[in-house]
Amino acid sequence: MKFMDVHHDMKGITQAEMQAAHKADLAIxxxxxxxxxxxxADPESGTVYCLSEAPSAEAxxxxxxxxxxxxxxxxxxxxxx
Amino acid sequence: MKFMDVHHDMKGITQAEMQAAHKADLAIxxxxxxxxxxxxADPESGTVYCLSEAPSAEAxxxxxxxxxxxxxxxxxxxxxx
Numbered sequence: 001m002k003f004m005d006v007h008h009d010m011k012g013i014t015q016a017e018m019q020a021a022h023k024a025d026l027a028i029x030x031x032x033x034x035x036x037x038x039x040x041a042d043p044e045s046g047t048v049y050c051l052s053e054a055p056s057a058e059a060x061x062x063x064x065x066x067x068x069x070x071x072x073x074x075x076x077x078x079x080x081x
Numbered sequence: 082m083k084f085m086d087v088h089h090d091m092k093g094i095t096q097a098e099m100q101a102a103h104k105a106d107l108a109i110x111x112x113x114x115x116x117x118x119x120x121x122a123d124p125e126s127g128t129v130y131c132l133s134e135a136p137s138a139e140a141x142x143x144x145x146x147x148x149x150x151x152x153x154x155x156x157x158x159x160x161x162x
Contacts, residue, residue: 004123043159
């Protein structure tokens with residue numbers, strides 16, 4: 001199932017920090033059967049959107065928590081265009 | 082520039098409704114130099130995330146407004162992984 005998780009506390013995030021965070025997630029995502037596909041960041045408002053394929057929202061959150069950036073919201077997104 | 086816009090009032094949206102909304106946006110997006118790339122929906126919470134390439138947030142909003150579904154938030158997302 002696809003999930004979109006949102007972080008609201010990433011003000012000032014840089015491209016390098018975002019890549020490092022994504023790399024940390026990718027390194028352990030298999031432990032929970034998660035795959036983080038893409039992410040988009042607005043450094044000015046501190047918002048990051050993160051698209052994943054995962055068995056549950058809890059699995060997504062366990063990975064993000066272990067890598068030090070738990071999500072503020074996680075939504076299943078069963079519909080896509 | 083890439084933008085992520087968010088709709089918070091789409092509770093119960095169906096795949097067919099989402100496709101129709103996206104098609105309506107695509108039909109007039111060139112008027113504002115916008116391209117709507119993808120969208121993801123959570124019908125349960127009524128949240129839709131919509132990724133676009135556009136000259137400004139205002140241009141994105143003008144298209145969404147003309148097609149009857151103005152966004153609740155529009156964020157520039159200059160960083161991507």
